[in-house]
Amino acid sequence: MKRNIVIATVAAIALAGGGTATALAATGDDGSSDAAAKKSSVQLKDGDRDDAKENTVEVKAAKVTAADAIKAALASQSGTAVSAELDDEDNGGLVWDIDLLGKGSTWHSVQVDPGTGKVLGSHTERDEDGDASRVGDALKGASITAEDAAKAAAAKGTVTSVDLDDDGTAGAWEAETSNAKGAESDWKVDLRSGKVSADRSDRGDDVSDDDSSDD
Numbered sequence: 223m224k225r226n227i228v229i230a231t232v233a234a235i236a237l238a239g240g241g242t243a244t245a246l247a248a249t250g251d252d253g254s255s256d257a258a259a260k261k262s263s264v265q266l267k268d269g270d271r272d273d274a275k276e277n278t279v280e281v282k283a284a285k286v287t288a289a290d291a292i293k294a295a296l297a298s299q300s301g302t303a304v305s306a307e308l309d310d311e312d313n314g315g316l317v318w319d320i321d322l323l324g325k326g327s328t329w330h331s332v333q334v335d336p337g338t339g340k341v342l343g344s345h346t347e348r349d350e351d352g353d354a355s356r357v358g359d360a361l362k363g364a365s366i367t368a369e370d371a372a373k374a375a376a377a378k379g380t381v382t383s384v385d386l387d388d389d390g391t392a393g394a395w396e397a398e399t400s401n402a403k404g405a406e407s408d409w410k411v412d413l414r415s416g417k418v419s420a421d422r423s424d425r426g427d428d429v430s431d432d433d434s435s436d437d
Contacts (some may be wrong), residue, residue, distance in 0.1 A: 254383035263337035274291055277404035281380045284308055286335035288372035288381040291318035291339070295332035296369075298341045300324065303368035304357055307383040308336060317342060327354040353388075360388035364413035371395035371411040374418050378409055396421060 243375075264283045286294075301322030309319050318334040327349035333342040335412045372384045377398030386411070387396050395411040397418075408421035 227271060249406035260335075260340075260342045261313075262311075262317050262333075262335050264335065265314050265317040266310055266316055267314070270430075277382070277400045277406060278306055278402070280310065280316060281382065281400045281402070281404065284318075284380075285388055286318065286334065286336045286339045287376065288384055289369045289376065290332040291336065292369045292372060294321055294334045294339050294341060295322060299308050299330045299332055299344055302357075302361070304388075305383070306368060306372065307385070308317055320326075323354055327357045356385060356388050360386060361392075361413070364393075364417045366395065366411060366413050368395065370416060371397060374411050375399055375409050378385070378418060379407060382406075384411075 235357075243292070257283060261287050266283070267290055268400050270320050272394045275333045282318055292306050295306075295318075296303060299322055301324040303322055304321060305321040308316065310316050314335050318336050320332045322330040322332060324330050324346070328367060331347060332344045332345055334340070335342050342406050368384050368386070372381050375384070375395075375397035376399075378397075379401050382400050384398075385396045393413045395407045395413065397411055399407050399409065401407075408423075410419050410421045411417070412419075
């Protein structure tokens, strides 16, 4: 249920005389001011962003795992993590985008540097689509968090995204992994048991029966 909240990108400004760079705070749709947006330490070259090699390059470039990125986001902003995605921005920077459900039906989108684990910036907006209620219903009785799901799916490969399947019936996290060659696989992580199984709804043929669940 990745919300794809748009995060304001703010350019760093060099202070006169000292040469020290700072950044302006991003402002949310509701007028709230959030953490300053900073440049990622992981920058992709134009050639690395071609579809044929993008997955391989991103997997190798990201030193911070999905689980650690979620942990960093939660340390900077209270809430419940509902998705994490390794994403390349228009400016060439690679970031972890973490969506958190906060209090009062607010959403926080936090960017984490995949090279250092530091929080680069955040953006807050109020729930306009009723997603908060749907997510709350999907998480009722759940004992496995997004961070737990990321750790469980990591046994299958490098996790590049974790997302809550909030259709009300699946009761699972959806995780995507990539191997060293950039081949992607999709997985379901049970919200209560943490069991990992192959997600055959989209690309099931790419996942072997031997990898359908944890031992």
